[in-house]
Amino acid sequence: MTHKKTMINTLLLAALFGGASQAHAADVPAGTKLAPEQVLVKGNGSEPATLDPHKTEGTVESNIQRDLFEGLVSSGPKGEVLPGVAESWETKDNKHFVFHLRKDAKWSNGDPVTAHDFVFAFQRAVDPKTGSPYSWYMEIPTIVNASEIIAGKKPADTLGVKAVDDHTFEVQLEKAIPYFVSMLSHTTTYPVPKKVIEQFGDKWTQPGNMVSNGAYQLKDWVVNERVDVERNPHYWNNAKTVINKVTYLPIQSTNAELNRYLAGEVDMTYQMPIERFKQMKKEKPDELKVTGYVGTYYYTFNTKRKPYDDARVRTALTYAIDRNVIADKVMGQGQTPSYALVPDFVDGFKPVAPEWSKLSQAELDAKAKALLAEAGYGPGNPLKFELLYNTDDNHKKVAVAVASMWKKLGVQVSLVNQEWKTYLETLKQGQFDVARRGWIADYNEASSMLDLMQTTHGNNDGKYSNPTFDKLMDESRDQVDDASRNKLYAQAEEILAKDMPIAPIYQYVTARMVKPYVGGYPANPLDNLYSKDMYVVAH
Structure with a gap:
């Protein structure tokens, strides 16, 4: 597969002239008849190890967190950089980045999402006390002092990030990194709610405690059975979200997952059993999605x-x-x-x-x-x-x-x-x-x-x-x-x-089965799927 994406070019233009791309949301074609029940059930491979963005290192966890949280930017259907909590941004030298946050961004408890939340989150990600398996992710783009903080040589509050005011967030890098903005759709860069974490400690990600800023909020988590998320009414773009509820099933056996899909219990599989791929290609070619x-x-x-x-x-x-x-x-x-x-x-x-x-x-x-x-x-x-x-x-x-x-x-x-x-x-x-x-x-x-x-x-x-x-x-x-x-x-x-x-x-x-009534399924080169982009067609 040699066809190329345009993400870096999009990013460079956005970085130079300020990001002001189309908002990220479900794009339902005119005339589409939507199903009365907007519920999506996804196979998700394994039981998530955590739902804390700063404790995550696997796709199983990231899949759910993309619904629960939103970073400064999002990854579009083709991998392009789209505005998230930041509605625009600019840089003159690819070292100093200024992000302008949307004023209507809110947490699921109704509190505003501010630049201070991103300062707290970025510092928490590199703080050795957090023990983030992805702390290195902040070191890669050379955020000022990230390496020294991770090594325990400097305190976390010396990280090169700053809240100029509630809606202006600045990041200072040591080197010019032209692809920096594209890194910011990753879970490690998601904001997290300081007061909730201080109140509940490690239990802040449990149902009833968790506060998030994405299109969805945590409803239920039954270990080794399912994780349920439902619409976050405080999400800034909630009016454009169509799916009301998403259930993630930790089905380790690809055969068991496919059987549940064929029985109508799952709308999207996590992956495909190898030995049944040809059969599905022959019997249900329209439902088999294979992307680079x-x-x-x-x-x-x-x-x-x-x-x-x-x-x-x-x-x-x-x-x-x-x-x-x-x-x-x-x-x-x-x-x-x-x-x-x-x-x-x-x-x-x-x-x-x-x-x-x-x-x-x-x-x-x-x-x-x-x-x-x-x-x-x-x-x-x-x-x-x-x-x-x-x-x-x-x-x-x-x-x-x-x-x-x-x-x-x-x-x-x-x-x-x-x-x-x-x-x-x-x-x-x-x-x-x-x-x-x-x-x-x-x-x-x-x-x-x-x-x-x-x-x-x-x-x-x-x-x-x-x-x-x-x-x-x-x-x-x-x-x-x-x-x-x-x-x-x-x-x-x-x-x-x-x-x-x-x-x-x-x-x-990526090879998975997707029901024909699931609209908005993208060919994302990083397999970054967002339930808020999808919808269920009447069937």
């Missing part, structure tokens, strides 16, 4: 454990994965083989395929055996390890296929699966050999993928560290023009191809 996705599925090596601290072992295991088989035969939904961290679908950068990607699988297997032998592994001393993945039918199928490919090298693999929350904790503690990972860009730019491999990145689970790579990514933030940044990105990918801290497997697509 800025993300890569990969396995990460624990570089702090022997022998995965040895690049020869990592490279051998990476070479032995037949990506064509995984993409075409195991997945078969439009995924393409991946040989690098950055997918082809990203905006503004075309990854260069590494040399090894041009070899046949037989040649790669031969190289892999030689590398393992060089590292001291063979028939007399087979490499044995555990492959960790989070509970999911599709992840299991990939793991079984890859384990059989590794077996040809004489490698003995034990498969270990854990439910989502436990799996995240295991990764965080570094208690794994090799683990399943996937990374979806937080904003449509190559740095959102490559930054993952920086030494200080909070989601660098394999603890890979290369000072040259870090320096390149740091230098990329000094480049205002795309060509200069892309040159550094290409060099960064070359280092990854040499060090092989991860084994890229395939480039994502």
Whole structure:
């Protein structure tokens, strides 16, 4: 998939001339007959670990939070930057940004949303006391003092953010980051209600306690059963919202989810069971939605454990994965083989395929055996390890296929699966050999993928560290023009191809079933779906 989006260009124009784009809301075509009951039921993969925007690191949580909260900007149907709480913004140098907040933005309890709420939220995100797994996200665009605060060297109130008045919010960066505004639709940058958090502490996200500023508010949360959100009457654009209630179901089994969809219990699935994709394509082609996705599925090596601290072992295991088989035969939904961290679908950068990607699988297997032998592994001393993945039918199928490919090298693999929350904790503690990972860009730019491999990145689970790579990514933030940044990105990918801290497997697509009566479903390259953009047609 090589068609490009216009997000960065839109962003640059908005950044230079002030954001004043079309408001984000359901766009119901004239003459559409709406269903009397505007309720949406979505499959959501797993039980959310949290609903706190500053404690979140997964898509399961973000899906719900996009309904509950709204940041300074939103992500449009095609990934374009749209105004959120900020109705306009400007910058003269891509370092100092001024956001003008809409005066009718309110919390679900009726209180106004102010610039002070964003100051509190940004400071809370970087404060070590919060323990945010995404605190690094504020460090990436070089918000003044973010790195020092995260490292515990400066207090949170020294962060480069300021409320000039109730409706003017300023951010000061250390470097010129032209794509900064596009980063601000991410959950980590959402405002949170200070007085509610001070009153309830960690329990502020429970039903009855939670106050949010998005198109919806939390109604109910039954653990391992459902999360219900309903219209927030105080939302500034509530008049344009159509869906009244959304239910999120944590269904881990893709087969069970599809069965419930076919039985009419679910309106949109989270994903698709691999083995039933062709059947659905044949029987319900209009309901099967497959769109490009800025993300890569990969396995990460624990570089702090022997022998995965040895690049020869990592490279051998990476070479032995037949990506064509995984993409075409195991997945078969439009995924393409991946040989690098950055997918082809990203905006503004075309990854260069590494040399090894041009070899046949037989040649790669031969190289892999030689590398393992060089590292001291063979028939007399087979490499044995555990492959960790989070509970999911599709992840299991990939793991079984890859384990059989590794077996040809004489490698003995034990498969270990854990439910989502436990799996995240295991990764965080570094208690794994090799683990399943996937990374979806937080904003449509190559740095959102490559930054993952920086030494200080909070989601660098394999603890890979290369000072040259870090320096390149740091230098990329000094480049205002795309060509200069892309040159550094290409060099960064070359280092990854040499060090092989991860084994890229395939480039994502989103494949899900959507009922024909669900209107407003977008082809968003980041899969940023907002229920407020959708509506239910009479059926």
